[in-house]
Amino acid sequence: MNVSPTSPRWHTIAATVENKPGVLARVAGLFSRRGFNIHSLAVAPTEDEKFSRITFTVDIEGTPLDQVVKQLDKLINVVDISQLDPDASVERELMLVIVEVGEQRKELMEIVDDYRAYVLNEGDGKVLMSWSARPSRLDELEARLRPFGIVDMQRTGRVTLPSLGT
């Protein structure tokens, strides 16, 4: 479980936890008191409602990943924990974004088509669109939209599952 020096700075960890009140607070509290930094976090029940899966991305600069995983595993409500290798897993993140339409509606819609994003809502000189993709692709789209003027944006944080073989 040692982290090689060439590992990327962000690591994705998925923890299966008991679906009980206060469990997220235990996880979040552990991160803060051990000085680990959470980059993003997504949490929802699994196929079995007794359990939730928390997927989080941690900044492991300064904190060995090994310690993060072992300390989390010590929490009584954490049932299972796995580090997800980006090369062997599928990652998705959802983004909702409101963009100014302005004069360049045509260019904007080309981008929407390019990325196969969805326009969910339009009005007041703005469009609200949604897109789900790999987080790095969301970064790309975000960069392309920025020149139009992003009015508001919300990303969910990534969710991940291991991919099914190769």
Place this chain on the structure above:
Amino acid sequence: MTSSNPNNGGEALVKALEYEGVDVMFGLPGGAILPVYDPILDSSIRHVLVRHEQGAGHMAEGYAHATGKPGVCMVTSGPAATNVVTPLADAMLDSVPMVCITGQVPLAAIGTDAFQECDTTGITMAVTKHNFLVTDAQDIPRIIHEAFHIATTGRPGPVLVDIPKDIVDPTNPKSAMTWYDPDSVPMELPGYRPVMEGDPALIEEAAALIAQAERPVLYVGGGVLKARAAEPLLKLAELLQIPVVTTLMARGAFPDRHELCLGMPGMHGNYTAVTAMQESDLLISLGARFDDRITGKLDGFAPTAKIIHVDIDPAELGKVRQYNVGIQGDCKLVIEGLIEATEKLGTSAQADRSDWRSTVSGWQEKFPLVYEDSLPGDKLKPQFVMEQLRDGNPHDTILCSGVGQHQMHASQFWKFDHPYTWINSGGLGTMGFSIPAAIGAKAGMPDRRVWAVDGDGNFQMTAQELVTATVEDIPIKVALFNNSYLGMVRQWQEMFYDERFSEVHLSDNVPDYVKWAEAMGAVGIRVESPEEVAPAIAKANEIDDRSVVVEFVTDARENVFPMVPAGKTNSELVVDPSQQHLIDGDTSGKGAAS
């Protein structure tokens, strides 16, 4: 407890505690926990009424340290719960098995800022191994069972169970429940699976590494005591003829009077223990955690040593120092495995360690713990008092310490020959620990002699529990080292702040400790001259029907040596001023710089 099965949460809670084998608990009632105190009147459990909830927590810890059984305390909601936060944190850092029951406002009032409401589970999340908020009376027997299971297995620790008033109040329909034996239902702990057995392949690898080592040291921590592994440890050390250091949390895990014992390492460890670790080529860490008080400046710690790290908590392996062989497992089982693997290798497989043994014993001869006798008319030397206390008591005396200079002097000068005879606050460093901890130890081991060693600063934090000792007839003896100062802080100001003494002088004449002891129903004795010391100790030991406080008026100028200054490596150990010239001219301990 009545013979019929409980039909409400309050009775079920008390019965569940009885079911877990609880014989003594420490606590103080209040509004939210009231319904549980009623069935206590009919219970076989002895309840010790404390004077402050912090005392209840430390008593539970002292009981657990001394007996190996989980300590139990019970308090009400709000301020009572916040008052046990310190003992919980203490138990967390020292891995003390403890179950704490707190009352809570009724379910419907939770979150409304009700009277004496606080978010107890939220507040204690970081200072417990686990905590529970019970919301259904029917769950009480199972959750109490889970709490004891978590507290006592794996790496032990404190578990808190927060219980809203309505589910234990028989006049409230929410308290209705049907009793079941707690272990007749499965525990609902899918994420809790402590690993006990060490990996046999790693144990063999460790045994092979030990066999090659020329300068090995057994680095023994509190985990050995928690695993009740003192016996196999002795066997392993003798089999391998490897010297042993016992950390502050492990004093007594290996007999101090044994020829292989080097005593305590660390910031105030003795020269030989510190230097042997520093010069070692293999540290065999058993239930220890490379605490900063042991390692000193980390990048200069034991620079040539390979590491075998054995711990039941996998998160300790590699947390501070990278290991060569890391074994997750119970210390007792792993030590037994190491003995077996070593025997399989045969004695001829072991490297020649005669040079190492003679180097180590050379250090022991050259750098014993020393202090100078007090001059006539001067105040007592604390080290002298500690030696007299040691020599005036049987070897199985239980010694409970507060935190500071007296604690270090006790660990240095006492001879711990038996496990579970030394009880102190090692990790959290909680001043005021000793008196309640000693009461808890005495409650658990009533036939043993229990001495608390305390400083005057410590004493003033929790002394009121001597009232508890008197009223509950749990007599302890207190050796109060009164130097009128917060002594350890004074030492740091002397050494590192140019003798600018800021807010460390308590008072030369108040309180009057003899009168205070008497006011609490104890016997008070003041001792000011060396010839009075032994007789006062003997007199205290003759009194068995109440507590005794022996105040020793000690010299505030006396510091604790050796000392590794904070931020320095262990090679920069400062020994007693009278020995410093020996270090300056020493060549055998090459790491020991002047």
